Amino acid sequence: MTRMTLSIFSALALLALAACGDDQSSSTTIAQEEKAALKASEDPYDGTVAKPGSPYAISYRIIGTPIVGSPVTVDLRVTSALPVRPMTLDYRINDATSMMFAESQPDSVRMELAENEEAFQQRVTVIPQREGRFYLNVSASVETEDGTVSTGMAIPIQVGSAPREMQEHGELQEDENGEAVRVLTGD
Amino acid sequence: MNMLKDLKPGKFLLPLIASLAVSACSSGGSGDSSGGSGNRSPVAVAGADQTVSEFAAVTIDGGGSSDPDAGTTLSYAWTQTAGAVVALTNANTAQANFDAPDVTAVNTPTTLTFRLTVSDGTASASDTMNVVVNDVGLGINSPPVANAGPDQTRAELTTVNLDGTASLDPDGDAITHAWLQTGGPNVALSNATVASPSFTSPDVAAATPEVLTFQLTVDDGTDFSTDTVEITIQEALSAVTVSGTLEFEWVNPNNNCNGLNLNNPVLKPIRRATVELVDASNPTVVLASSVTGNDGSYSFTNIDANQDVQVQARAVLADGSPATWNVEVRDNTSNIGSPLTQRPIYIVRWPQFNTGVADNSDNNFVARTGWGGSSYTGTRAAAPFAILDSILDAMTMVTEVDSNAVFPNLDVYWSVNNTLTSPTDVDAGELSTTFYTNRGLYMLGDANVDTEEFDDHVSIHEWGHYFEDVFSRSDSFGGNHFIGDPLDPRVAFGEGFASALAAIALDNPVYCDTSGPNLLTSGFGINWESQNIGLVGWFNELSVGKLIYDLWDTGTDNGNDTGSIGFGPIYETMVGPQRTVGSFTTMFTFAAGLRPMLNATDLAFVDGQLNRINVDTAAGVDIWGDSQTTAPTNGTYSQGRDILPPYTELFVDAAPVNVCLNNDYFADFADGDSENKFGMFRHFRFTTTSTDSYTITATANPAPTATTTTGDDPPRDDSDPDLFLHRAVPQWWFPFATSTDDGNASEIFTTPTMSAGTYILRLQEWRHVDDSRAAGFPSQVCFDVSVSR
Numbered sequence: 001m002t003r004m005t006l007s008i009f010s011a012l013a014l015l016a017l018a019a020c021g022d023d024q025s026s027s028t029t030i031a032q033e034e035k036a037a038l039k040a041s042e043d044p045y046d047g048t049v050a051k052p053g054s055p056y057a058i059s060y061r062i063i064g065t066p067i068v069g070s071p072v073t074v075d076l077r078v079t080s081a082l083p084v085r086p087m088t089l090d091y092r093i094n095d096a097t098s099m100m101f102a103e104s105q106p107d108s109v110r111m112e113l114a115e116n117e118e119a120f121q122q123r124v125t126v127i128p129q130r131e132g133r134f135y136l137n138v139s140a141s142v143e144t145e146d147g148t149v150s151t152g153m154a155i156p157i158q159v160g161s162a163p164r165e166m167q168e169h170g171e172l173q174e175d176e177n178g179e180a181v182r183v184l185t186g187d
Numbered sequence: 188m189n190m191l192k193d194l195k196p197g198k199f200l201l202p203l204i205a206s207l208a209v210s211a212c213s214s215g216g217s218g219d220s221s222g223g224s225g226n227r228s229p230v231a232v233a234g235a236d237q238t239v240s241e242f243a244a245v246t247i248d249g250g251g252s253s254d255p256d257a258g259t260t261l262s263y264a265w266t267q268t269a270g271a272v273v274a275l276t277n278a279n280t281a282q283a284n285f286d287a288p289d290v291t292a293v294n295t296p297t298t299l300t301f302r303l304t305v306s307d308g309t310a311s312a313s314d315t316m317n318v319v320v321n322d323v324g325l326g327i328n329s330p331p332v333a334n335a336g337p338d339q340t341r342a343e344l345t346t347v348n349l350d351g352t353a354s355l356d357p358d359g360d361a362i363t364h365a366w367l368q369t370g371g372p373n374v375a376l377s378n379a380t381v382a383s384p385s386f387t388s389p390d391v392a393a394a395t396p397e398v399l400t401f402q403l404t405v406d407d408g409t410d411f412s413t414d415t416v417e418i419t420i421q422e423a424l425s426a427v428t429v430s431g432t433l434e435f436e437w438v439n440p441n442n443n444c445n446g447l448n449l450n451n452p453v454l455k456p457i458r459r460a461t462v463e464l465v466d467a468s469n470p471t472v473v474l475a476s477s478v479t480g481n482d483g484s485y486s487f488t489n490i491d492a493n494q495d496v497q498v499q500a501r502a503v504l505a506d507g508s509p510a511t512w513n514v515e516v517r518d519n520t521s522n523i524g525s526p527l528t529q530r531p532i533y534i535v536r537w538p539q540f541n542t543g544v545a546d547n548s549d550n551n552f553v554a555r556t557g558w559g560g561s562s563y564t565g566t567r568a569a570a571p572f573a574i575l576d577s578i579l580d581a582m583t584m585v586t587e588v589d590s591n592a593v594f595p596n597l598d599v600y601w602s603v604n605n606t607l608t609s610p611t612d613v614d615a616g617e618l619s620t621t622f623y624t625n626r627g628l629y630m631l632g633d634a635n636v637d638t639e640e641f642d643d644h645v646s647i648h649e650w651g652h653y654f655e656d657v658f659s660r661s662d663s664f665g666g667n668h669f670i671g672d673p674l675d676p677r678v679a680f681g682e683g684f685a686s687a688l689a690a691i692a693l694d695n696p697v698y699c700d701t702s703g704p705n706l707l708t709s710g711f712g713i714n715w716e717s718q719n720i721g722l723v724g725w726f727n728e729l730s731v732g733k734l735i736y737d738l739w740d741t742g743t744d745n746g747n748d749t750g751s752i753g754f755g756p757i758y759e760t761m762v763g764p765q766r767t768v769g770s771f772t773t774m775f776t777f778a779a780g781l782r783p784m785l786n787a788t789d790l791a792f793v794d795g796q797l798n799r800i801n802v803d804t805a806a807g808v809d810i811w812g813d814s815q816t817t818a819p820t821n822g823t824y825s826q827g828r829d830i831l832p833p834y835t836e837l838f839v840d841a842a843p844v845n846v847c848l849n850n851d852y853f854a855d856f857a858d859g860d861s862e863n864k865f866g867m868f869r870h871f872r873f874t875t876t877s878t879d880s881y882t883i884t885a886t887a888n889p890a891p892t893a894t895t896t897t898g899d900d901p902p903r904d905d906s907d908p909d910l911f912l913h914r915a916v917p918q919w920w921f922p923f924a925t926s927t928d929d930g931n932a933s934e935i936f937t938t939p940t941m942s943a944g945t946y947i948l949r950l951q952e953w954r955h956v957d958d959s960r961a962a963g964f965p966s967q968v969c970f971d972v973s974v975s976r
Contacts, residue, residue, distance in 0.1 A: 050622040051645050051700065052682065052713065052728070053669040092704055094635050133615075135606060137635050139704055145304060145313035147445035150709040152636045152702055154606040156617065164615050166520050169603045170566055172531060176471045179529070182518045183470075183499075184568040186537040186554050 056140045056151045066159045071102050071125045074155060078120040078140045086112045087120050090139045098134040099126045099157060131160030226309045229254040229261055233303040233316035240323045241290040247316065249303040250281045259307045268315065268442060270299030287320045291329065292359025295322035329357035330410035335403040338416055342423040342544035343391045349416065351382045351403045360407040369415065370400030388420045396421040423492070423544040429464060430486035431550030433457040433479055433500055435572040438556060438641040444699035444712030447641055449558040456483025457554065457572050458579055461503040467495035467539035478506060492544045498552060502533040502571035504579060511586070512594035514578055516571040519600035519629070520616040527613065527627060528598055533571040561707075563634050567603060570640035574599055574630065577646040581692040585654070588755045589762075595657045597650075599628045601640065606633035621645055622665075623652040637702040644689040644698040651685030659761040662771040662920040666863035670713055670729050671721030673865035676773035676812075676833065677920070683731025684761075684777075690715045690736045691754060716742060723801050724819045725774035725812070726830070726865045730800040734774070737796050747799060750792035756784050768810050769945060770872070771919060774802060775812040775833065782808060811872065829866050829967065834947070837873040839881065843971035845888060846871075850955035850966050867955055871948040873974050878942045881976055883910055883926070885950055886933040888971045891964065906932035906968055907953040914946050922949070948972075 056078055063073040078087065090108045093099050101107060102125035111120050126136055134157045141150030170184040232251035239245050249263055265275055265283040273285040283301075290297050297320045304313045336350030349366060356362050366379045374386040391397050399418045404411055436452035459478055462485045466472040474496065475487040490496070502516035517530040537552040554572055557565035578599070585592050604616030611619045613629065621630050621639050628649045630639040639645050655661035663681030668674055674682070690696045696717070701710030715732045723730050737748045738757060764780030765772055778797055782790055794804040801819040808814050812833035829847045837844060849866045862868075875881065887906035911922035926936035952968045 050620045050665060050667070051648055052686065052698070053620075053667060090704070092635060135608065135635075137704060139636075139702075139709065141705075141709065145311060147443045148705075148708050149711045150702060150705070151711070152607065152704060152709075154608040154617075154633065154636050156608050164604075164617075166604050166616065169518075170533075170568075172521055174471065175534075176473050180522050180525075180531040181501075181534045182521060182531040184533060184535045184554075184566045184571075186500075186535040186552050186568050 058138060058140060058151070058153050060138075060155050062155070062157065066128050066157050068128050068130060068159060071127050072157060074124045074126070074136060074157075076120075076122045076124060076138060078122075085142050085144070086110055088141050088143075089120070089122055090141070091124055092137040092139075093126065093134070094137065095134065097129055098132060099128050099136070101126055126157065128157065128159040132162045133158050133164040226307070227255045228310040229259070229305045229307045229312050231303050231305045231312040231314035233301065233314040236317045236319070238296075238319040238321065239287050240321055240325075241287050242325055243287045243320075244284065245287055245318060246282055246284050247301055247303075247318065248282050249305065249314075252281070252303070252305045252312075252314075254305075254307050256307065261305045261307055264304045264306075266302050266304070268300045268302050270318075271297055271320075273299060275301075287318070289326040290320050290322040291326070291357055292322055293355075293357055296320060326358075328360075328407070328409045330412055331356040331360070331362045331405045331407045333403050333405040333412040333414035335401065335414040335416035337549050338418070339549065340396075340419040340421060340546050341388055343388050343420055344423070345388050345544065346385050347388050347418055347420075348383055348385045349376075349401060349403075349418075351405070351414075354382070354403070354405045354414075356405075356407045358407070360409075362405045362407050365404045365406070367402045367404070368399065369402050371397050371418075371420075372399065374399065388418075391420050391422055393422050421545055424546070425492050426489045427492050427542050427544065428486060428488045428546040428548070429490050429496070429498075429542055429550055430484065430546075430548045431498070431552065432483045433460070433462060433485060433498070433552055433554070434483050435554040435569040435576070436556045437569070437573055437576070438558075440641070440699040440701055440710065440712075441708070444697070444701060444710045446708040446710055447701050447706050449556060449707060450560065452556055452558070452569075454553065455576060456481065457500055458483060458576060459504050459506055460572065460575065461501040461505060463499050463501065464490065465497050465499055465536070467497050470497060470499070470536065486548075490542050492542055494542050495539050496542055497536055497539045498550060499534050499536040500554070500572070502535075502575060504575055504582075511592070512582055513596045514575060514582075514594075514599065515596075516574055516599045516601055518602050519613050520602045520604040523614045527600065530600070533601075535568045535572070563603075567632075567640075570601060570632065570638075571599075573640040573643075574601060574646055577643040577693075578650050580643070581647045581650045581654070581688065584688075584692045584754060585658075585758065588753075588758045592658075595626065597626055597628065597653055599630060601630045601632050603632045603634065605629070605631050607631055607636045621649060623649040623656075626653065626656070628653065633703070634706060635704045638706065642700055643693055644686070644695075645700055647689035647692050648685045648698070651688035652681065654688065655681060655684065655761070658766075660766045660768075660772055660919070662773075662918075664863065664920055668728060668863065671727065673722055673724075673726050674728060675863045675865065675868070676726050676775070677771045678863045679726045679728045680731050680773050680777065682728035683733075684735055686713075686715055686728065687732040687735035687739075690732070691739045696736055696740070716740065716744065722819055723799075725800065725802055725815075727800075731774055734796055734800050737799075738793060748796065750789065752785065752789050752793065756781060756789075759784060769915065770810045770834070771870070771913075771947060773812070773833070774800075775808060775815070776810045778802060778804075778808040779810045829869070834870045834872045835972075837871050837948070837972065837974045839873060839875060839974050839976055841973065843884070843886075843973035844871075845969055845971050846950070847967055847969040848950065848952055848955070849968070850952070862951070862956055868949055868951040871950065871972060872945060873948065874943075874945045875941055875976075876943050877976075878940060879976055880940050881938045881974055883912070883936040883938065883948060883972070883974050884933065885910060885936075885970045885972045887968055889969065890932050891968055905954075908932070908934040908970055909951050909953050910934055910936045911949040911951075912936075912938060912946060913949065914941075914944065919947070948974075 059077040061075040066072040088110045105125050135154035137154050139150055139152035141148050170182045173181055173183050175181045230253050234248045254261055263281050265278040271288045276284045299318045302313055302315045304311055332355050334353035341347045351364050364382050366384055372389045376384040376386050378384050397420045402413055402415045404413045434454040435457050437455045438447045438449050438452050441448050457479050458481050462477050462479050463473045464475045464487045477485050479485045504514040516533050519530055521531045535554045554568035556569045557563045557567040602616050605618050608617045609619040618629055631637040661681045662677045668682055696715040698713040715736050720729055721727050738752050739754055741751045743749055760781040768776040797804050803815050806814045818831050829849050835846050846869050848869050851866050885908040891906050910926035912924040913919055913922050924939050926934050954964050
């Protein structure tokens with residue numbers, strides 16, 4: 001039973017690949033591919049059973065092909081299931097050797113929606129410093145009378161073809177049966 | 188509370204391009220914070236943070252608050268949200284007062300947090316401020332606390348260390364130590380006035396241990412206290428018992444689910460986990476293996492004396508022989524290329540020690556969170572055991588009502604690399620969200636984005652999907668879902684049941700989902716008992732979850748929930764009729780399975796709760812929902828149309844039946860994953876009496892006016908129905924046949940050869956599902972649907 005993918009995810013998988021691929025250079029191209037991808041996945045039975053969603057949906061589009069030293073623009077769009085309130089978007093790059101923000105790029109933006117707007121939209125520019133698969137972490141938060149309601153996501157920026165560098169956690173060893181185990185240190 | 192109590196009615200976007208977020212949102216709810224047209228919200232100003240001395244008279248001033256609407260009188264409400272509780276006076280005025288509490292050298296400075304809420308009678312606003320209280324040496328002396336250490340068993344003629352280092356003074360005053368032997372053969376202490384003196388144990392006769400008693404007195408110059416410890420001395424052994432307790436650091440969420448209280452972890456026992464004693468010089472050599480008790484205790488007997496060993500715990504729950512359950516936590520981002528079920532299991536290994544020549548029972552260890560105050564700086568050893576502990580709570584809930592329950596293997600995939608992005612690539616640690624599929628539970632762990640190990644409701648929610656998978660049946664096909672969404676009833680039931688299961692297992696209706704990067708403050712919560720979001724009904728996961736939780740809990744919901752049937756009947760329904768029911772698993776099948784099990788009193792109670800979520804019971808409840816005659820509406824959404832009957836019955840070779848469906852979800856929510864949303868499809872059922880191929884026809888009637896979308900080649904904006912055919916074999920949830928998409932307004936679907944039996948047909952209008960549909964396409968389309976042989 002439980003199967004399926006978040007169908008919109010899979011529907012847009014092709015898109016996401018396109019967004020990170022060598023050929024993606026314009027929104028027109030993406031839009032056409034989006035239609036094809038959506039139609040191709042019209043069968044919704046492909047999934048996974050996921051946790052309840054946060055109150056925000058963050059969408060993104062990467063403009064152009066990320067290459068070392070050249071600014072990469074990421075268009076962000078955030079919608080909220082909460083009543084419209086000012087929203088703060090925070091951007092974070094975990095590894096300063098991988099990417100940096102463009103000089104004029106703030107790492108936090110507070111926004112309000114105009115009356116006729118349905119979504120918060122922002123453009124973020126980062127500059128890859130080397131090849132690899134990196135992440136622009138985006139968090140969206142709103143202050144309510146009960147505290148901060150927030151969510152986040154990691155936007156993958158593929159520079160060249162190098163795979164993601166995994167964070168090492170503990171030590172990979174073998175147990176008495178020769179099976180791999182990840183050993184964490186206790187105290 | 189940071190609960191989603193005020194979801195707005197609509198306006199969600201179309202995913203831009205590569206979307207992906209946590210979910211496609213939605214949902215309904217109450218009002219706007221401005222309180223209605225014309226009124227503007229007040230502005231709350233709690234004032235600047237303050238630093239004061241203990242016992243000081245403190246005034247907190249919200250006089251800077253204002254309201255943009257002229258002539259408005261504001262009301263004020265101060266509440267304390269964190270720190271040592273103080274008595275607030277004038278809490279309903281702009282300026283509130285309190286006396287700063289006594290602060291000691293140990294806990295200085297102490298931070299108190301206050302929230303000011305101002306209201307103009309229609310709308311409200313809040314702000315918070317902190318008061319930092321410093322110790323200035325005032326207050327009453329607190330006596331010191333003596334701790335003589337744990338009792339010990341040691342061998343004869345060896346050096347024994349007493350341990351008074353855990354003694355303390357709450358005020359931070361310097362303390363002196365004084366040890367005195369009060370029992371047993373006399374021994375000479377190395378220094379009776381230090382925290383940890385030693386002595387040489389006396390020679391004792393075989394099988395005649397001696398007990399030495401020592402009293403420790405600690406003195407801070409004003410007060411003193413004492414504690415005692417017993418040291419049992421026995422003959423040196425060639426084999427010993429090594430025992431102790433394993434614990435892990437658990438982190439609770441902050442109030443209102445505003446992040447995790449990582450700076451104040453609590454210790455919990457590592458329960459029912461595999462524990463091993465290994466050779467310190469070669470840890471692959473396992474000297475002994477066992478399972479921890481419910482109190483985290485473990486014991487290894489007949490272990491060679493005087494050898495260096497280490498204790499390690501595997502992130503595995505595997506009790507019994509054969510195991511009643513087998514849950515393993517693995518790192519999905521290591522050993523890429525090997526099957527997922529062979530990815531590395533987490534092990535926590537503690538420092539080595541010597542087994543000595545006497546039984547020793549104080550080998551106690553802790554798996555830490557790795558939190559360094561503002562970020563993770565150490566190994567996150569607690570995480571795998573935190574996840575297992577939550578799952579154990581859920582499994583225990585089941586075994587309490589079914590002692591014979593056997594749980595098929597479950598693998599949990601967690602990694603510090605598991606980040607929230609899309610599309611999912613498990614090997615790369617890229618997960619679209621935390622999810623369950625195919626006896627695997629995939630959990631986020633990236634501290635910069637989202638971690639799940641201490642979100643116990645999330646862990647058990649996903650385990651609930653596993654429960655449905657292996658103990659019961661779920662016909663849910665998943666998809667994005669946000670609380671309050673109008674969903675396919677299959678999805679709504681599965682999600683609502685899973686969340687209710689978590690609330691029941693944890694005896695807590697508040698679902699917290701904390702997230703990063705500000706792990707101390709970020710997250711959101713849902714109260715499954717008290718919140719109503721969206722249209723209430725069998726298609727809303729919150730309604731379903733609320734119902735099932737209310738059937739179990741003993742709370743009264745202000746007189747609306749006055750009974751409880753416990754978990755037993757819920758379990759029996761899920762593993763019984765729900766598992767084999769001949770239609771999609773929904774609220775209707777659950778209710779139809781449960782109701783016959785109940786006595787009259789419980790039946791009346793259950794029907795009352797079903798009525799609360801708009802499930803009709805006057806004519807009973809059947810698996811198809813034929814008894815449902817009212818379609819809920821709440822005046823905010825339009826999803827109330829085109830949802831009844833839940834299944835339209837078709838008859839072979841009979842005249843077509845005209846039914847309608849709509850994309851009201853898009854109209855109200857304008858975003859995201861629509862295929863699992865209510866109104867976007869219609870379900871039919873029909874029964875065949877002979878083995879044959881059948882023709883199913885769906886023709887738009889009236890046919891919608893074709894629209895044109897620029898860029899479509901060929902144009903495809905006329906009606907485009909799609910048909911999906913379901914049956915029990917191989918399984919209900921996955922269609923065994925689908926119509927060939929031809930893009931025409933009339934779909935003629937010749938089925939494969941079908942044996943006699945009952946079938947479910949699902950109809951959807953692709954133009955409604957398609958994110959790139961033309962704006963002018965009608966929101967409601969009707970079809971003539973027929974089955975012929």
